[in-house]
Amino acid sequence: MTRVCVVGAGAAGLCAARHLLVTPGVIQVDVLEQSGALGGTWVYTENVGYDDFGLPIHTSMYKSLRTNLPKEIMGFPDFPVPESEKSYLPAKDMLAFLQLYADRNGVTKHIKFRQHVQLIIPKAGPKNELWDVTYKDLGTGVSVTNEYDYVFVCNGHYNTPFIPNIPGLKKFEGDVMHSHDYRVPEIFTGKRVLVIGAGPSGMDIAFEITRVTTKVILSHHLKEEPKSEFPDNLVLKPDVVKLDGKKATFADGTEDEVDVVFLSTGYLYNFPFLHESCDIVVEDNCVEPLYKHLVNIHHPTMCFIGVPYYVCAFSMFDLQVRYYVRSMTGVFKLPSSKEMIQHWEEEKLERAARGYTKRQAHMMGPDQERYYASLACEADTDNLPSVITKIREESSLRFLHNIQSYRQDVYKIIDDDTYEIISNGKKEIIC
Numbered sequence: 001m002t003r004v005c006v007v008g009a010g011a012a013g014l015c016a017a018r019h020l021l022v023t024p025g026v027i028q029v030d031v032l033e034q035s036g037a038l039g040g041t042w043v044y045t046e047n048v049g050y051d052d053f054g055l056p057i058h059t060s061m062y063k064s065l066r067t068n069l070p071k072e073i074m075g076f077p078d079f080p081v082p083e084s085e086k087s088y089l090p091a092k093d094m095l096a097f098l099q100l101y102a103d104r105n106g107v108t109k110h111i112k113f114r115q116h117v118q119l120i121i122p123k124a125g126p127k128n129e130l131w132d133v134t135y136k137d138l139g140t141g142v143s144v145t146n147e148y149d150y151v152f153v154c155n156g157h158y159n160t161p162f163i164p165n166i167p168g169l170k171k172f173e174g175d176v177m178h179s180h181d182y183r184v185p186e187i188f189t190g191k192r193v194l195v196i197g198a199g200p201s202g203m204d205i206a207f208e209i210t211r212v213t214t215k216v217i218l219s220h221h222l223k224e225e226p227k228s229e230f231p232d233n234l235v236l237k238p239d240v241v242k243l244d245g246k247k248a249t250f251a252d253g254t255e256d257e258v259d260v261v262f263l264s265t266g267y268l269y270n271f272p273f274l275h276e277s278c279d280i281v282v283e284d285n286c287v288e289p290l291y292k293h294l295v296n297i298h299h300p301t302m303c304f305i306g307v308p309y310y311v312c313a314f315s316m317f318d319l320q321v322r323y324y325v326r327s328m329t330g331v332f333k334l335p336s337s338k339e340m341i342q343h344w345e346e347e348k349l350e351r352a353a354r355g356y357t358k359r360q361a362h363m364m365g366p367d368q369e370r371y372y373a374s375l376a377c378e379a380d381t382d383n384l385p386s387v388i389t390k391i392r393e394e395s396s397l398r399f400l401h402n403i404q405s406y407r408q409d410v411y412k413i414i415d416d417d418t419y420e421i422i423s424n425g426k427k428e429i430i431c
Contacts (some may be wrong), residue, residue, distance in 0.1 A: 002026045002328070005133045005148040007120075007273070009033035009111045010040020011098055012306040015076060015317040018105040019325050020152075031111040032147070035059065038102055038111060041158045042095040048181040053138045055116060058159045060180045060267075064208060065091045068200045069312075070395055070411045072419070073388040076101065076318045088407040114138040120151060121275040122299050129301055150328065151302045152321075153271065157309070160270040162285070163263065164196070168243035173259055179264040185209040194212050194248050196240055198222055200399065202264030207403055210234050217248070217256055227401040260315040261357035262416075269307070278302065286361035290341035292375060293362055294320055295327075300334055310365040312388045319372055323379040332379055369390075385416035390430065394421070 002025050009031050014198050016180045020029045035051075035058060037043050044061040051057055067074060069085035074094070076291045112135075119134040126146070131151050136143040161178040163169075169176065172197045174411040179201050195206040198220030206218045210231040218230075219237045227235070238251040249255050263418040269282050281288055287307055296302040303324045305317055327334050334340070348361065356363065364371055369389050376383035391411055398406040405424075412420040418431045 002150065003028040003148045004030070004150045004152065005120075005131065005146070006031040006152045006154055007117050008040060008044070008154040008156060009038040009102075009113075010154065010156050011063075011314055012041070012156065012317045013152070014038065014098060014105075014107050015314070016152045016305055016321050017107045017110055018101070019105055019318075019321045021110070021431065023062040023325050023329060024144055025329065029110050030147075030148075032106070032115040032117050032189075033111050033139075034116050034255075034268065036113050038108070039098050040094045040156050042091055042098060044091055044095075046183055053116070055138075059154070060158050060182075061091055062182050062205070063184050064181075064405060065204075066093060067091075068204065068395075068399055069392060070409070071392045072411045072413050073312050073395075074314055076314050077382070077384065078318070079104070087409060087411045117155075117273040118143060119275055120273050120278060120302075122277055122302075129299060131301070149301065152324075153274075153302065153304045154306060155271065156306065157268050157269050160268040161263070162266045162268050164265050166196075166240055166243060172243045173245050174259045174261065175333065175349075176261045177263065179205060179262065180267070182262070185212050188260060188262075190214055193217070193258065193260045194219060194240070194256070194258040195262045195263055195264055197264035197266065198226070199264060199266065202400070203228075203403055205262070205264060206234060207231075215258075218421070219248075219250065219257065222400075224400070225389050226403070232401075240251050249354050265290070284358045287357050288361070289341060289344050291334070291344060292323070292378075293371070294324065294375075295334060295340065297337055297340045297344065300327075300337075301338075308362045308364045308368075308371065310363055311368050311371075312384065312392055315384050315388055319375050319381070321385055322381045323375045326379045326381060387413055387415070387417055387419050389418055390417075394430070398423075 004020050009199050013031055017029050017031050020026050041059050043059045045237055047057055066088050071081040071089050075081040079101050114137055116136045118136055121132050122129050123132055131148045132145050133148055134143055134145040134396045161180045185208050189212045191213055192215045193213050194217045195202055198218055206216050210216050210233050216234040217237050219240050221239050241249045241251055246257050248258055268285055269287050274280055291297050293307045294303055307319050326332060370383045410422040414420055421428050
């Protein structure tokens with residue numbers, strides 16, 4: 001007679017609900033969504049700042065966004081993105097896909113829209129720890145508190161901007177904005193723009209705004225210099241050392257005058273609804289203590305879906321949910337708190353020895369296959385096929401070195417290990 005609260009109706013929350021609804025013994029699944037629509041970060045709105053209820057706008061979606069990974073690796077293991085001629089899709093197509101996924105799996109009717117989660121607090125139950133979840137109906141202004149056996153935290157991590165500590169940034173005499181608030185390039189018409197950060201969004205937006213700006217400076221610390229051919233009005237620079245007035249000084253000693261500092265510097269994990277007794281701490285963007293980047297070690301009836309990044313996101317959500325649900329139903333037993341803490345501490349030390357910083361605690365990239373395998377093995381469930389990580393690595397390299405045309409590539413998965421790519425009219429089979 002298990003009751004479950006799912007926080008958020010983005011891809012992770014929808015995936016959690018889809019599996020929970022077919023789990024024996026689960027009699028209640030409430031998906032609490034703050035906005036009026038499902039889809040999380042895939043929902044586009046022209047609004048920035050705060051919504052009509054005084055809450056921060058969640059989505060960071062800009063108008064022209066197309067996926068930076070091919071659709072062939074963006075579906076769920078049991079629910080792929082529908083076939084189409086192109087591999088790289090506009091955001092509206094991904095949103096439509098999530099709506100289809102929710103509808104087909106009976107999830108949509110379990111979503112409570114415009115519900116602002118205010119407080120989640122653990123409490124003792126007759127047999128197991130329970131959770132009190134307080135949430136406010138934004139339409140009526142009425143708050144209620146419901147009791148649950150499990151909590152799935154699925155609120156995403158692309159909504160709270162990270163602002164770096166750059167000397168002079170607070171006194172910069174031009175405009176400063178974060179990519180979270182970017183929607184269309186026209187706001188930069190005729191301006192000199194310094195883009196700080198060369199992740200997928202930073203590179204994509206820097207390239208897009210060159211058509212309206214006087215000059216774009218892309219400041220980065222990539223280990224490998226991008227081989228892409230950029231427009232003449234885009235130049236690459238190393239890290240910004242300081243800002244003074246409208247002047248930017250870079251690590252190589254060069255200087256340049258700019259009108260706008262555009263921060264594409266990533267996001268912070270943020271769980272403002274968790275009471276301190278949940279024993280979850282976010283420090284230097286490391287969420288801890290989590291076992292397998294997933295289970296709240298001190299309160300294992302709470303899990304966090306989607307914390308790792310540089311992953312095959314939707315597939316990883318599915319594997320994480322399957323792992324956790326199998327622990328709920330007794331297919332396998334989670335280690336003791338002491339054992340989970342030991343695992344977490346050993347993992348941090350091992351990653352630090354390989355050069356990862358604390359801020360990179362949840363970064364996967366080349367570690368993702370090992371992470372997927374560890375979840376699948378412990379839970380005795382199907383692992384993700386290697387072909388999806390192969391395509392992710394290939395497409396990410398093509399993005400870095402051919403930003404102008406990589407989205408014209410077309411992929412096709414042949415089997416669990418092999419895929420086909422058509423690029424510039426040439427077909428190649430890769431194992």
